[in-house]
Amino acid sequence: MKFLNVLKFLLKFAVGCILSGMVIAIVGYFYYSKDLPDVLQLKDVRLQTPMQVLSSDGELIATFGERRRMPLKYEDIPPVMLHAVIATEDSRFYEHYGVDPVGILRSLYIGLKQGSFSQGGSTITQQVAKNFFLTPEKSIGRKIREMILAIRMEKELSKEEIIVLYLNMINFGSRAYGIGSAAYTFFGKQADELTLSQAALLAGLPNAPSAYNPISYPEKALARRNWVLYRMLGQDFITKEQYEQAIIEPLNVKYHVPKISFSAPYVAEMARQFMYDKFGEKAYTDGYKVYTTISKLDQVAATDAIHDNIINYDMRHGYHGPEKTLWKPDEQAWDENKILSALNRYMCYNEICPAVAIGATPTQATALLSNGNKITITLDGVKWARTYINDNLQGPLPTTVSSVINVGQQIWVKKQNEQWVLSQIPSINGSLISINADNGQIKALIGGFNYNISKFNRATQAIRQIGSTIKPFIYTAALDKGLTMSTILNDAPIMRSNAGSDVWRPKNSPAVYQGPLRLRVGLSTSKNVMMVRTLRAIGVDYAADYLERFGFPRDNISRHESLALGSASFTPLQVARAYSVIANGGYLITPYLIDRIEYSEGGIIYQHTPEIACRNCIDDDNKKQNDARINLDNVENATDSSGSDEPEQSKLKADDNILLPDSSISFDGLINQSGSTANAVNTNNSNIYAPHVISSEVAFIMKDALKSTVWGDPNGLWTGTAWRAKALGRKDIGGKTGTTNASKDVWFAGFGSNIVTTIWLGFDDHRRELGKARRDPLNNNSYIAAEGGAVTANPVWNDYMKIALKDVPEQQDIKPSSVISVLIDKKTGLLAPQTGTDTIMEYFILGTEPTKYPTKEAGTKVTDDQGNTSELF
Incomplete structure (x- = not known):
């Protein structure tokens, strides 16, 4: 009985405990389950995944995010x-x-x-x-x-x-x-x-x-x-x-970072900045895939072109000496561990790596790399290293290795053609920007020699004087005012005294003057005084206002005659955009870098819709514009040789039908759809058309004139400043060199097919000039030349464009119906009676072609086209 009572008690206790436990469990469940999240969220969870920046062909450029x-x-x-x-x-x-x-x-x-x-x-x-x-x-x-x-x-x-x-x-x-x-x-x-x-x-x-x-x-x-x-x-x-x-297998573990297909750090940073502005910190965690417009082929070509030519410039101007001296010849040499410790504070820049000389003789030097390897540098590896004296002067070629490299010096080296050579980190910098002129797609972008040395993006941020690269735009304004490519202007010295004692004497570079020349020749040979006379013919204010049509910011445009020589300052991107207007038939496209953004698991969340140049549209701007043009007879004053006051300007108005969009390019404009109110939308399809800012006729003629800058006179009577671009062997290329005073900035901007590329080189310290040097740094007898747009920037353009245009067919420009070809006399720009070596075909907008023939000389008598004669003496 007693046992049964105990058993009943234990049973009741157990039941009580179970019930109490159930009550506690239920209460606890409701207490702890309140405010718990819905687990169904896990079906659509977004794991923290880094952002990937990719090229247009899907190659990885960079990743951003703490968690891989x-x-x-x-x-x-x-x-x-x-x-x-x-x-x-x-x-x-x-x-x-x-x-x-x-x-x-x-x-x-x-x-x-x-x-x-x-x-x-x-x-x-x-x-x-x-x-x-x-x-x-x-x-x-x-x-x-x-x-x-x-x-x-x-x-x-x-x-x-x-x-x-x-x-x-x-x-x-x-x-x-x-x-x-x-x-x-x-x-x-x-x-x-x-x-x-x-x-x-x-x-x-x-x-x-x-x-x-x-x-x-x-x-x-x-x-x-x-x-x-x-x-x-x-x-x-x-x-x-x-x-x-x-x-029994070994671990075989090695740290691997995400494999970057090719280097484009300035592009990656632009994409990162845009994504952060748009998504904040989630840009680094939500696994976005950002597809840029650049391709691997173009970007690698751009990188090589900038790097190789900057190094070539640097070698031409001599060796600046070692990075530092760790110990002197009369001091105790450092041991290897101490040397490696010093080297590990440095990194390689574009395959230029730090080293320390541990042995030097007249025939060779031995150096230690940061990875512990020892290398040998022979005389061939230092032969370029003339002593740098200043930007305009270098010493003689070295004859021994030990005259250049001493033991204890920390130097820079690079491997070239399977041998090690002495090198140095260049102080000059440069940029390259290449865009599709038809839609603004950025094909390649280089913001500097090395991103790790300087993160400043010179392609989009450096505002530098443009020099003669501005001339095509002022000449375009002149064409729109009624001048033609056959208009004669005097290539003679100019001197203008201001109200005070200042005297302005614009000069040609080189200071060679050839008298009356056609506008086409003046542009192609970059005659400064002819440019000044052109500016006087159309008016400074008109030219300055006209530049805004090409997207140049108003605040950067100087309103005085020095504008003709490129005193205004713009970024390389703005210059490339402006040249695109000439290349695409007169449309102001908006450059952009981001093509689309995808989630990591797929699905597009952003797709850029570019503004395109509507080459096949009916052009309302192709109307006769004779009433808005200078009467050619009124331009004669601009050909005077005295350099006297400006000719009286005709009272003209700008074409009302030309659209004038916002001239600024914001960073956001590189990424997003432009909000220009001037866009015209084709109702027949989804295309968005860029504003038409200059007429198709003017754009066609100016584009053809820029080709002359490359190819010069068909009979070889004169050579254009961009003649080095002939090496590409294409007839659809054109461009313009640019060099500022004292060669502080050098440019080359040009096009091939529908690709427009702008090159800029200079020092970040704008007070420093690029100077002059022997063209061949390994030849004591080579000529000394000044650095400039033609000799310094044009080779960069060539090196890039020969790759960018490799598989691109030559583009045949379609001549607008209102543009006619007329046979003219090369010397006078007037009508030519018959074909000959002194004649050439020239393009004119219908109504602006010459109507007179030049006077004919016969002994001491001159006979005009009416048959009237007069004596010369």
Whole structure:
């Protein structure tokens, strides 16, 4: 009886405990489950994934983001990886419902036995719940919430979805999050390429990523990998034979960073800045793929062209000496470890690397690189190194190695043609910007010699004097006012005294004057005084206003006669955009860099729609404009040889039908659709047309004139300043050189087919001039020439464009119906009676062609076209 009473009491107590436990569990459930997030969010979760910047052809340029992650789908994860993780983290993963009582009891038993609770008994599902929804704090409340979320997850998500979340989310160390990133970071492989040994190593890392890091602690990582293999064997995921083979494999771990296909750091930074402005910090975590407009072929060609020509300039101007002297000849030489420590403070710039000379004789020098390798530099490797005296003067060629390199000097070297040569970091800088003239697509962009040396983007930010590169735009204004390419202006010295004592004497460069010349010849040979006379003919204010049509900012345009010689300052991008107007038939396109933005898992969230040059549109600007043009008879005053006051200007008005868009290019304008109100939308399709800012006739004639700058006179009577571009062997190329006073800025801007490219070179310190040097730095007898647009910038353009135009067919320009060809006399620009060596075909807008023939000389008598004669003397 007594036993029954005790049994009844125990039964009631047990029932009470169970009921109380149920009440507590229910109360606890409702208490801890309040405000818990909806686990269905995990079906559309966005893992923190770095931003990728890619080229138009899908090549990786850069990544931005603290966490490296490459999310994978379930079918992309190899079974060996799944088995390794399950064996290590949650052996009953496919049996429990989010919380594993067996695992909890096992962890309690081990904790009581060891005297510390190092194992929490958490399932993979619980770890996913904790990492996505909860804080890492260790508390009973957090653990209960974790269990509740895990149970809910098991109801809403499949086991496959849960383990994919885990493997894509978990930290493996070394900034690698997710199995895809970990496989590449430690082994340089895709996840499906992992071996059993490698999968086991990675499966052991999430428990303690820092402690088991195989790069920092290989012995600990090896022991952890072997333990994982043992667990896999114990759970029959692998055979004994597989276990024994895997356990003897070395780690073979090496740190791998995301493989960048090619270098375009200025482009990457522009894309990063845009993405941050648009998305904030999420730009670095939401896995965006940013496709730029540049291609690998064009960008690599641009990089090589800028780098090679800057180094060539630098070598022409002599050797500036060592970076520093670590010890002098009479001092104790440094040991190798101390040298390497000093070298490790430097990095390589464009394959120019630091080294320290540890031996030097008249015939060779020995130097130590930062990687510990020793190299030899012979006389051929230093022969270029004339002593730099100043930008205009260099010393003689060195005859021995030891006269250039001394022991203890920290120098710069590079490998060239399989041998090491002395080098140096250039102080000159440059930029290249290449765009598609039809739609504004940026094809290549170089903002400086090396991004790590200077992050200043000279292609988009450097505002430099433009020099003679401005001349085509002022001549375009002159054409729109009624001048023609056959108009005669006097190539003679000009002197103008101002109200004070100042005297302005614009000069040609070189100071050669040829008397009356046609406008085409003056542009092609870059005659400064003819440009000044042209500016006087049309008026400074008219020319300055007209420049805004090409997108030049009003605030940067100087309103005095020096404008004719390029006193205004613009960025290389603005210059390229302006030349595009001439190249595309008169349309002001908006340059852009970002083509589209995609989510990491696919799906386009932004697609740029460019404004295009509508070459095939009906051009309302092709109307007769005779009423808005200078009567050619009124231009005669501009050909006077006295350099007297400006001729009286005709009272003319600008064409009302020409659209004048906003002249500024904001950074956002490089990326986004321009908001110009001047855009004309074709209702027949989705194209957005760029504003038509100069007439098609004027654009056609000016483009043809710029081709003459390359090809010169057909009979070889004169050579254009851009003659070096003939090397490309194409008839559709044209361009203009530009050199400012004292050669502080040198330019070349030109086109080929529909590609427009602008080159700028100079020092960041605008007070410093580029100077002069021997054209061949290895020849004492080579001539000394001043640096300029033709000799310094044009070769960069050639080197780039020969690659950019390699597979691009020559473009045949379509002549507007209102443009006619007329045979003229080369000397006078008037009508030619018959074809001869002194005649040439010239383009005219209908109504502006000459109507008179030149006078004919016959002995001492002159006979005009009316048959009247008069004596010369």
